[in-house]
């Protein structure tokens with residue numbers, strides 16, 4: 001008799017708990033996302049007048065070529081930074097100041113040992129496949145960071161892959177971690193070859209990396225299995241064009257540090273986009289051809305963003321009406337895709353729409 005009473009009571013209790021804590025329509029479905037971490041900076045070293053490296057107290061597991069999102073405080077935006085060492089080495093990030101840039105200026109001018117950083121990640125698919133014979137790495141400026149992770153990783157593994165690294169800079173004083181690269185090359189038993197390109201012509205090939213210069217640099221470089229590109233947009237475009245012409249069978253990997261901002265004229269067709277955040281509604285115009293994030297920035301509407309290349313998912317939003325066309329949804333879970341989530345950093349609109357920003 002007692003059992004008959006206890007069982008329905010338990011069922012009622014479970015049912016009530018489910019009702020109280022049931023997923024609400026506006027909540028993000030569970031993601032396999034690492035929780036936010038807090039790192040402490042253990043040391044900061046100046047690499048060039050505009051770049052610093054810093055080490056942190058974390059032992060995060062990652063793959064060479066990946067990045068994290070970090071912010072030095074809650075009131076600063078998230079930014080992506082790649083590891084400049086391999087997994088298993090003390091964690092290090094290397095940041096170059098972007099003139100007028102919020103986070104890079106803070107890091108290169110004010111970051112000190114003992115400071116805390118909010119961190120999310122690791123993220124990214126800019127990873128060298130294993131079992132390849134020859135990799136061609138083309139880096140410009142701060143684009144050397146993931147390449148450093150690759151070469152440290154290959155050195156630690158006894159150089160299973162031969163590497164040709166092309167490193168382009170304006171002048172010698174801007175070459176980040178040059179001495180470390182020289183040491184890696186000198187201990188590689190000929191497996192790592194470095195070609196320097198300097199705009200001032202003081203060493204190696206004279207830059208900048210225009211299509212003609214890229215063609216000269218690649219003259220005599222053996223056909224690679226994989227080509228990895230990371231640098232300023234113009235350099236990446238020249239390299240991509242020349243590499244695909246010259247090494248048609250090579251797999252090309254690209255990491256874009258700067259969001260590609262479409263230049264769309266004020267006369268382009270614009271659509272009204274509504275953002276509903278905690279019940280408050282704002283509208284702004286997004287022009288056809290530009291990303292929703294670009295339109296929001298122009299209208300001074302603040303939307304969360306991270307890598308700005310559709311990889312980290314920080315900028316995901318839930319559609320309430322209409323559509324944001326997201327060219328690559330691979331960072332969204334199947335559940336999120338089914339529920340109509342979109343990414344504003346790479347997503348574009350062709351009609352009016354409305355969305356809620358991702359709940360934190």
Ligand SMILES: Cc1cc2nc3c(=O)[nH]c(=O)nc-3n(C[C@H](O)[C@H](O)[C@H](O)COP(=O)(O)OP(=O)(O)OC[C@H]3O[C@@H](n4cnc5c(N)ncnc54)[C@H](O)[C@@H]3O)c2cc1C
Nearest residue numbers: 079080081082094095096098100101102103104142145257
């Ligand atoms: C996957 C990935 C990995 C990366 N790894 C590294 C790395 O290892 N090392 C590294 O140094 N960088 C890296 N970056 C670049 C880094 O994420 C930042 O983009 C860079 O540090 C600039 O950030 P910031 O906050 O200083 O500049 P921002 O404040 O974003 O400014 C960038 C530029 O935009 C201009 N700007 C800013 N706001 C406005 C506005 N309202 N109107 C007009 N112009 C404006 C600024 O003047 C500046 O020129 C990486 C990027 C990605 C996507």
